[in-house]
Amino acid sequence: MRCPRCGNGRLFRGWFRMAGRCDACGFSYEREPGFFLGSIYFNYGLTSLITAILYPALHFGWGLPNGPVMAACATFAVLFPIWFFRYARALWLGFDEWVDPRDDPRQRAGGGGRTE
Ligand SMILES: [Zn+2]
Numbered sequence: 001m002r003c004p005r006c007g008n009g010r011l012f013r014g015w016f017r018m019a020g021r022c023d024a025c026g027f028s029y030e031r032e033p034g035f036f037l038g039s040i041y042f043n044y045g046l047t048s049l050i051t052a053i054l055y056p057a058l059h060f061g062w063g064l065p066n067g068p069v070m071a072a073c074a075t076f077a078v079l080f081p082i083w084f085f086r087y088a089r090a091l092w093l094g095f096d097e098w099v100d101p102r103d104d105p106r107q108r109a110g111g112g113g114r115t116e
Pocket residue numbers: 003004005006007008009022023024025026027
């Protein structure tokens with residue numbers, strides 16, 4: 001939940017409101033418009049994985065009836081991504097910076113696209 005570059009600046013100003021850039025080093029969090037669409041990979045992927053394990057474990061493993069297990073899994077599939085939203089964005093930002101670090105100061109300042 002901190003800046004992937006310096007580790008000091010907070011990513012979020014509220015529960016869903018993200019800071020534009022790091023308070024400590026000026027690192028722009030949004031690399032390009034729509035950048036955080038990629039965080040859905042983490043959010044949807046983890047939600048699907050947990051639900052795909054949870055339902056068979058509760059229904060077939062523990063023998064719980066289908067109705068309540070379906071209701072519990074559906075509720076989980078709605079609430080978990082809302083709670084995980086911030087962590088998914090932080091993971092996506094950290095992953096992106098790890099795979100393709102931005103060394104260009106113009107990009108760090110949010111000055112535009114890639115120069116490669
Ligand atoms: Zn920073």
